[in-house]
Amino acid sequence: MxxxxxxxxxxxxxxxxxxxxxxxxxxxxxxxxxxxxxxxxxxxxxxxxxxxxxxxxxxxxxxxxxxxxxxxxxxxxxxxxxxxxxxxxxxxxxxxxxxxxxxxxxxxxxxxxxxxxxxxxxxxxxxxxxxxxxxxxxxAALVVRDGIDSPADLEGTTLATPQLGNTQDVALRSWLASEGFATDTTGGGDVHITPTENAQTLTLFQQGGLDGAWLPEPWVSRLLADGGRGAHVLVDEADLWHVGAxxxxxxxxxxxxxxxxxxxxxxxxxxxxxxxxxxxxxxxxxxxxxxxxxxxxxxxxxxxxxxxxxxxxxxxxxxxxxxxxxxxxxxxxxxxxxxxxxxxxxxxxxxxxxxxxxxxxxxxxxxxxxxx
CATH class of the missing domain: 3.40.190.10 (Periplasmic binding protein-like II)
Structure with missing residues (x-):
């Protein structure tokens, strides 16, 4: 053992x-x-x-x-x-x-x-x-489905994070605000954020219930490998920080x-x-x-x-x-x-x-x- x-x-x-x-x-x-x-x-x-x-x-x-x-x-x-x-x-x-x-x-x-x-x-x-x-x-990164190629494509979409107030949840909400999108903690706003357990996020993405998710590894790589639907990285969080740190x-x-x-x-x-x-x-x-x-x-x-x-x-x-x-x-x-x-x-x-x-x-x- x-x-x-x-x-x-x-x-x-x-x-x-x-x-x-x-x-x-x-x-x-x-x-x-x-x-x-x-x-x-x-x-x-x-x-x-x-x-x-x-x-x-x-x-x-x-x-x-x-x-x-x-x-x-x-x-x-x-x-x-x-x-x-x-x-x-x-x-x-x-x-x-x-x-x-x-x-x-x-x-x-x-x-x-x-x-x-x-x-x-x-x-x-x-x-x-x-x-x-x-x-x-x-x-950590934002993975999205096919058809979302720029921030402008996110309006009206539904995205997941691991839990309300967790580090990736805050990163997504802050980045969306910098792009001009309004969100709230109840899932409303221009982009709907639904905190979801990571394994369930993968399943929902595969089934079409989510348009994307801001997640930590290995879930970023799992969505890319197993999520289907043209999954790709829209935002790598490292790109938002000085020297990526x-x-x-x-x-x-x-x-x-x-x-x-x-x-x-x-x-x-x-x-x-x-x-x-x-x-x-x-x-x-x-x-x-x-x-x-x-x-x-x-x-x-x-x-x-x-x-x-x-x-x-x-x-x-x-x-x-x-x-x-x-x-x-x-x-x-x-x-x-x-x-x-x-x-x-x-x-x-x-x-x-x-x-x-x-x-x-x-x-x-x-x-x-x-x-x-």
Whole structure:
């Protein structure tokens, strides 16, 4: 049994029921206006650290853009670094669902897109979580059907994103606004956006129920290979950023857990750094390792041409590219998917930079938005 399967089996039915109950409880607190205050209270109670945690609960997605998580599990890199700390995992489809679990205390850390990380930080007035490392850059695009060859052809079409407020959802809404299209969060406007689970998006596109989708890898490559209908890339998100560098995945840790168990977070980061290095050093082996992890999660591996194309469009790095986050905030506000607020303090890169310094590697910057 590989590391991914072992981690998933530990959760079991009971873990899933606890997660569901915790998320419902968090939603009730949020509606009553108590969630930020509760998070603040927990953070205030956290001392300088209470030693290694008995258990670390880690979230991630079954996406190529989450390959550091997939490889870290598949190759046992997290288990080696965590030692006696038990590792359990939970797989999510998109960022907002992972944030619900993190806010409810059902998980302690998660690989996630930047926009949900921004949202939870702002909504909790800086008390909920901190980005402790980057994970992936690039690997997102708008794929459309035949007959859509320019932005002007999108009027009246229906496009999908993984979930309302997730990183690709914000990117699509912001780009459409820059092209003069109005959208809203209920699917109205000049272009209709319908947040849809990734696998369902592929099916709906094949059946003609969608005109396109803004997705992360490997779903971009899957639509191109399996979607039919003349599927092609209309917008590669890399073309919208300076030198094509935009963060797709970061590693986010619950603030209370970071305060109480810095040793465990450091160990998680050791596994994460090792995983990113493994991906860099084993380019020939990476597709098979990633595919093995994806097969364990989804029941089916990716076709060789799909995973090869996907990896051509993604770069793995521990640098979160903090310099892009003010732009991401502006995009979220323009998209109408987040509240206005400060992201000062969003990053805590101290433990990561300690590890990088020990390895003789240049530290990464928090861009004036936190500790480094």
């Amino acid at each position: 590989n590391a991914t399967s072992r981690a998933r089996s530990r959760l079991g039915l009971v873990g899933g029921m606890m997660l569901a109950a915790a998320i419902v409880a968090a939603a009730v607190l949020a509606l009553s206006g108590c969630a930020p205050q509760a998070a603040a209270g927990r953070a205030a109670e956290a001392s300088a650290g209470t030693g290694p945690a008995d258990e670390l609960r880690l979230g991630y997605f079954a996406n190529v853009t989450h390959a550091p998580a997939l490889v870290g599990l598949e190759e046992g890199l997290f288990a080696d670094a965590l030692g006696d700390t038990k590792l359990t995992t939970q797989v999510f489809n998109a960022g907002p669902a992972a944030i619900e679990a993190l806010s409810a205390g059902a998980i302690d850390a998660t690989y996630i897109g930047p926009n949900p990380s921004i949202n939870t930080f702002i909504q909790s007035a800086g008390q909920s979580a901190h980005i402790v490392a980057g994970a992936a850059i690039g690997g 935009f963060p797709t995945t970061v590693l986010l840790v619950r603030a209370e857990f970071l305060a109480e168990h810095p040793e465990t977070v450091r160990a998680l980061l050791e596994g994460h750094v090792a995983s990113v290095a493994w991906l860099d050093d084993h380019a020939d082996e990476a597709p098979a390792a990633i595919n093995a992890a994806l097969e364990a999660e989804t029941g089916k591996p990716l076709a060789n041409e799909v995973i090869s194309r996907a990896l051509e469009h993604v770069t793995f790095s521990v640098d979160p590219h903090a310099e892009t986050f003010e732009t991401l905030v502006a995009n979220g506000l323009e998209a109408g998917t987040q509240k206005d607020g400060s992201i000062d303090g969003l990053f805590d890169l101290r433990l990561l930079n300690e590890l990088l310094e020990e390895d003789g590697t240049e530290p990464v910057s928090a861009g004036g938005l936190g500790e480094e």
